[in-house]
Amino acid sequence: MSADEFSETDAMKNGPWPRSGPPERESNRAHLIRQLRRHGSMARVELGQRTGLSAAAVSNITSDLIGTGMFIEATEEVPTENARGRPRVNLSLNGNYARVAAASLRMDVVEAVVADFAGNIFVREEFPCSTRSLSGEQVAEQCAVAIDTVLSRVPGPLPSAIGIAVQGIINPTEGQQVWSPILSIRDTDIVTPLAKHFGVPIVMENDGTATALAAAQRNPALKQGLTGVLMAGHGVGMGLLVDGGPFPGPRGASSEIGHVRRQPSGAQCRCGQRGCIEAYLADYALYRDARTLTNLSITNHQQPSEDQMQDLVRRAEQGESPVVRIFEEAGAALADAVRVVASVLGPNRIAVTGSSLRAFHLMKQAFVAGLRESITPAIDPEADILIVPGGVEMITEGMVHLALEQVDAIVAVDPTAAAVA
Numbered sequence: 001m002s003a004d005e006f007s008e009t010d011a012m013k014n015g016p017w018p019r020s021g022p023p024e025r026e027s028n029r030a031h032l033i034r035q036l037r038r039h040g041s042m043a044r045v046e047l048g049q050r051t052g053l054s055a056a057a058v059s060n061i062t063s064d065l066i067g068t069g070m071f072i073e074a075t076e077e078v079p080t081e082n083a084r085g086r087p088r089v090n091l092s093l094n095g096n097y098a099r100v101a102a103a104s105l106r107m108d109v110v111e112a113v114v115a116d117f118a119g120n121i122f123v124r125e126e127f128p129c130s131t132r133s134l135s136g137e138q139v140a141e142q143c144a145v146a147i148d149t150v151l152s153r154v155p156g157p158l159p160s161a162i163g164i165a166v167q168g169i170i171n172p173t174e175g176q177q178v179w180s181p182i183l184s185i186r187d188t189d190i191v192t193p194l195a196k197h198f199g200v201p202i203v204m205e206n207d208g209t210a211t212a213l214a215a216a217q218r219n220p221a222l223k224q225g226l227t228g229v230l231m232a233g234h235g236v237g238m239g240l241l242v243d244g245g246p247f248p249g250p251r252g253a254s255s256e257i258g259h260v261r262r263q264p265s266g267a268q269c270r271c272g273q274r275g276c277i278e279a280y281l282a283d284y285a286l287y288r289d290a291r292t293l294t295n296l297s298i299t300n301h302q303q304p305s306e307d308q309m310q311d312l313v314r315r316a317e318q319g320e321s322p323v324v325r326i327f328e329e330a331g332a333a334l335a336d337a338v339r340v341v342a343s344v345l346g347p348n349r350i351a352v353t354g355s356s357l358r359a360f361h362l363m364k365q366a367f368v369a370g371l372r373e374s375i376t377p378a379i380d381p382e383a384d385i386l387i388v389p390g391g392v393e394m395i396t397e398g399m400v401h402l403a404l405e406q407v408d409a410i411v412a413v414d415p416t417a418a419a420v421a
Contacts, residue, residue, distance in 0.1 A: 028053055029061050030412035033070075037401075037408055038216075038223060038244045041074065041092040062091055068415040070097050070117075093118045098407055101151060102163040102399035103143045104207065106234050106392065107131060107182040107270075107284075107303045112146035114154055115400040117407070119217070123153045124396065136188035139177070143190070144197045161201045161406040163399030164190060165210040167235055169256060175204050181235070181270040203399075203406045207231070208256075209246050210398030212239025215353045215388040217401060222386070225348030228341040230257070232334060233355035234303060234392060235270070236278040238341065246402070258282070262336055280333035283309055283356065286326055290315075293322035306355070306391075313359045324362070331363030335370025338385060350384070355391035 031051050036042065039050070048058045065071040072094045075087050095118035103112040110127045127146045134142065143164060151159070168180025175191025177183065191202045212229035216222040222229065223244030231237045236258030240247035258278035259271050266275030267285065279285050287304040290296055290312055297308060304312075316323040334352065341350055352360075360367075368382060410417050 027412055028057060029065070029415075030409065032058065032061055033065070033408045033412055034405075036071070036091060036093055037405060039220070041090045043088050043090050047091070065415060066091075069094055070411060070415060095120055098160040099156065100161050100163065100400055100403040100407060101147045101159040102165070102396045102403055103146050104165040104210070104392070104395040104399065105131065105139065105143065105182070106167055106207070106395075109303075110142050110146040111392070111396055112143075112150045113396045113400060114150050114159070115404075117404065119397075119400055119404060121397070121400065123150050124393070125150050125153070131182045132184045134183065134185070136177075136185050136190070137193065139183065139185070139188065140190050140193040140197075144194060147198070158198065159200060159403075160410070161203065161403040162194065162198060163210075163396075163401075163403035163406075164194065164202060164204045165207050165395045165399045166190070166204065167207045167237075170204055170206045172204050175202065181272075201406050201410070203402050205246065205399065205402060206237065207235070207395045208237030209239035210396075210402070211237070211353060211390075211394045212241050212351075213246065213398035213401045214390065214394035215239075215351055216241055216244050217397070218390065219351065219386060219388050222349060222351055222388075226345065227349045227351065228345055228347045229351045229353060229388075230334070230337055230341065231354040231394075232281050232337075232352065232357070233283055236276075236281050236337065238337075239398075240345075240347075245405075257337055257340060260337070260340055262333060277333050277337050281330050281337070281356065286330055286356075287312060289326050290323050293326075294320060309355070309358065313362065316359070316362050327359050327362035328366040330356070330359070331366030332370045334363060335367045335374075338371060339374050349386060351386040351388050353388040353390050353394065357387065357389060360387065 032047055035047055035050050044058050044062060048055055062071055066073065071091050074090050074092055095116035097117040099114060099116050101112065101114050103110055108128060108131050110129060113121045113124045115121045129142050147162060166177050166180055167182050169178040170176065171178055175189055177188045177190050179186050191204055194202045208231050211231040215229045222241060225243065227241045229239045229241065238257040259269065259273065259276045261275050262277045262280060263275040267279035268274055269276035269279040270284065283304055284302060287299060287308060299308060312323060316327050338350055341347065
């Protein structure tokens with residue numbers, strides 16, 4: 001899709017449609033595209049079973065989408081001893097059909113990526129900046145520079161959509177950053193200047209929801225029913241999914257479980273409060289507390305590096321008791337977060353992910369003990385809590401997925417709108 005084909009008004013007001021479905025009944029074409037996007041390659045018969053469409057309807061729609069280049073066919077290889085009749089033909093999304101870009105704004109860094117229509121990321125790069133010194137205009141400028149730079153690394157057509165993730169509370173419908181612990185500004189429109197710059201749809205989410213989307217792509221069990229995905233790493237958040245898609249809340253506040261008070265007047269949190277769950281679980285909090293008890297190097301940009309966190313883990317593994325106790329307290333804080341999610345939401349599944357899992361073996365005993373003491377007996381902390389390995393890269397992965405769903409929504413109306421060929 002070119003800038004000429006997408007008006008500035010459309011870019012500014014792309015709305016929540018790809019997040020939660022259009023107000024009217026979803027079209028059959030959109031339903032088929034969504035199934036392949038969320039569940040991967042499958043045969044026409046399975047598409048029919050999942051959507052309830054007749055074989056004729058599935059055949060007609062998929063033939064049209066193959067004709068536009070959006071879908072491709074691939075014959076499934078069957079072992080010779082099992083071969084009977086025709087081999088199964090699966091439909092997949094064509095990676096060359098279009099591309100998208102995404103950016104993640106975290107403490108003092110913007111990470112940007114470019115991906116193809118199948119979600120494969122071509123290039124990933126980080127751009128340091130002082131986030132708390134940025135004005136609203138400068139936040140958009142930093143994101144634009146980062147995205148322009150990664151796009152220049154893989155020359156080609158403009159992205160058909162762009163996803164932006166910001167840590168904190170956001171309003172995805174209006175494209176506003178409402179509040180963030182990493183920024184000094186509030187209630188700022190980030191989407192409009194980016195839409196003007198790129199001339200394509202911009203979708204916005206917070207980092208917790210973006211991470212949850214990536215976790216669901218890695219573990220299909222998270223694509224069924226209501227799922228709460230807890231993220232622990234550079235901060236602590238939560239993304240809510242319904243059948244693999246973002247929970248259609250009007251504001252991005254559901255992910256701020258990290259700022260639930262755990263201990264009144266407790267440890268200092270980056271948000272300005274004391275005693276938040278994040279103040280006992282996020283990487284910056286663990287490293288800060290460890291530095292007061294042992295000899296550790298100073299962090300850059302108020303956030304420990306992966307090497308610094310790995311050093312902290314090694315010290316605990318070697319038996320440094322002050323560091324061991326810090327990770328045990330982190331395990332108890334993680335249990336508190338899971339308990340809140342289980343008690344208040346009662347989701348079908350709860351998952352834990354994020355870079356903090358590098359030390360889960362050091363947290364696990366306190367985590368399991370904390371849940372067994374307080375959670376409903378219906379939930380087994382070792383059997384019912386899913387652990388999904390991953391780090392900060394999951395944020396941009398999730399925004400790539402959301403940007404692609406934005407493209408899917410456009411293509412459902414006009415199958416030629418986003419093609420780059």
